[in-house]
Amino acid sequence: MEQFLAETEYFDISDPIIKIHLEKLDLSALSDKEKAIKLFYHVRDSIKYSVKPVDLKKTTYIASHVLQQAKSFCIPKAIALGTLARAVGIPSRLHFVDFINHRLSANLEQLWGTNVMAGHCYTELYLNGKWVKATVSLDKITCAKHKFRPVEFDGENDALLFDTDQEGRPHAEYIADHGTHSDMSLKLVTNIFESTYGPINKEFIDRNFQSSETTFK
Numbered sequence: 001m002e003q004f005l006a007e008t009e010y011f012d013i014s015d016p017i018i019k020i021h022l023e024k025l026d027l028s029a030l031s032d033k034e035k036a037i038k039l040f041y042h043v044r045d046s047i048k049y050s051v052k053p054v055d056l057k058k059t060t061y062i063a064s065h066v067l068q069q070a071k072s073f074c075i076p077k078a079i080a081l082g083t084l085a086r087a088v089g090i091p092s093r094l095h096f097v098d099f100i101n102h103r104l105s106a107n108l109e110q111l112w113g114t115n116v117m118a119g120h121c122y123t124e125l126y127l128n129g130k131w132v133k134a135t136v137s138l139d140k141i142t143c144a145k146h147k148f149r150p151v152e153f154d155g156e157n158d159a160l161l162f163d164t165d166q167e168g169r170p171h172a173e174y175i176a177d178h179g180t181h182s183d184m185s186l187k188l189v190t191n192i193f194e195s196t197y198g199p200i201n202k203e204f205i206d207r208n209f210q211s212s213e214t215t216f217k
Contacts, residue, residue, distance in 0.1 A: 001091045001126065003182040003183075004086070004091035004092055004093050004126065004182055005086050005089070005091050006086075006182070007086070008183045008184075009058075009062065010061050010062050010063060010079055010083075010183060010184040011063060011079065011082060011083045011086055011092075011183065011184075012062055012063055012064050012083065013063075013083055013086050013087040014087075015063070015064035016064075017063075017064035017067055017068060018063065018064060018067070018083060018084065018087050019087075021042070021067055021084060022084065022087060022088065025038055025039070025042060027039075027088055032088075032089070032090055032127055032128075033127055033128065033155035033156070034155070035085075035088050035090065036085060036090055036125050036127055036132075036134070036153070036155050037153055037154065037155045039081060039084045039085055039088075040081060040134050040136060040153040040159075041153070042084075043067075043077055043080050043081040043084065043136045044077075044136040044137075044138075044139055044140070044151070045139045045140050045141075046067075047066070047067070047069060047070070047071065047072050047077055047080070047139065048070060048071045048072075048139050048141060048142060049071070049072075049073065049074075049077075049137055049138050049139050049142045050071035050072060050073055050215075051073055051108070051215045055073075056186055056189070056190060056193075056200065058186060060072075060076055061075060061076050061079055061184050061186075062079075063076075063079050063080045063082075063083035063084070064083075066079060066080040067080050073137065074120050074121045074122070074135075074136075074137035075094075075119065075121040075184070075189065077136045077137055078094055078121040078122050078123045078135075078136065078137075079094065079121075079123075079184055080136075081123045081125075081134065081136050082094065082123045082125075085123070085125050090125055090126065090127065091125070091126035092123055092124065092125050092126070093123075093124050093131070093180045093181060093182050094121055094122075094123065094124070094180065094181045094182075094183075094184065095121065095122055095123075095124050095133065095179070095180045095181075096119055096120070096121050096177075096178035096179065096181065096188070096189075096192060097120050097121075097122075097174055097176060097177050097178060098116055098117065098118045098119070098120065098174070098175050098176035098178070098192070098196065099116070099117050099120055099161070099172045099173055099174045099175060100115055100116055100117075100172070100173040100175055101115050101116070101117045101171070101172065102115065102169070102170035102171055102172075102173065103146065103148070103165065103169070103170075103171050103216045103217050104117070104215070104216065104217070105215055105216055105217055106217070108215065112196075112197055113197070113198075114196060114197070116175070116196050118192050118193055118195070118196035118197065119178070119189050119192040119193055119196075120137075122134060122135040122136070122137070122160065123135075123136065124180060125155075127155055127156070128155075128156070131180075132155065132156065132157070132158060132159075133158040133159060133160055134153050134158075134159050135151045135159055135160050135161055136151075137161075138150065138151065138161070146165070146216045147165050147166040147167055148162070148165050148166065148171065149162040149164070149165060149166055149171075160172075160174075178192055
């Protein structure tokens with residue numbers, strides 16, 4: 001389990017920002033399961049979801065940086081949860097998948113040429129002898145606004161995006177699995193992005209960010 005508890009450039013568990021968040025949450029008297037639940041909701045809802053699937057700047061993915069942002073997307077938020085978990089002794093890893101987003105806005109689907117969210121990421125936490133999946137990407141405000149079913153976490157069962165929204169419309173359809181990883185890899189993420197969206201260059205990134213305000217149907 002050492003690799004899933006280790007500090008890395010991205011999982012910077014000894015950074016003062018990490019310690020500040022843990023002190024505010026006051027987890028000292030809680031079990032690992034209770035700590036994991038509290039950390040899940042802290043990351044899910046303190047950082048609003050903002051789709052930016054082609055941001056490859058290293059600092060974007062460093063946990064201490066992520067936790068200072070008002071908005072972020074699935075990969076940085078997954079790293080933030082994993083880092084906070086490691087800081088309190090809970091092993092964590094990243095799991096990358098692709099899914100069809102049936103609620104993606106028309107402008108983004110046209111821009112990307114697909115409604116596939118490539119390289120979607122969630123955290124896995126090792127609790128009570130097993131790995132449990134925890135998806136913190138969509139905050140409660142975003143869910144309420146777009147009528148998504150909010151992902152809830154009980155520390156025992158996998159918490160993944162739902163295949164339908166609150167009104168029964170199709171939402172997330174998982175189509176590819178890129179496996180679990182003990183650390184973030186920009187090379188891995190770049191390869192996943194380019195396999196779906198084509199060559200990633202400055203023009204593509206600039207267009208993507210300019211068009212990311214309207215994310216969902």
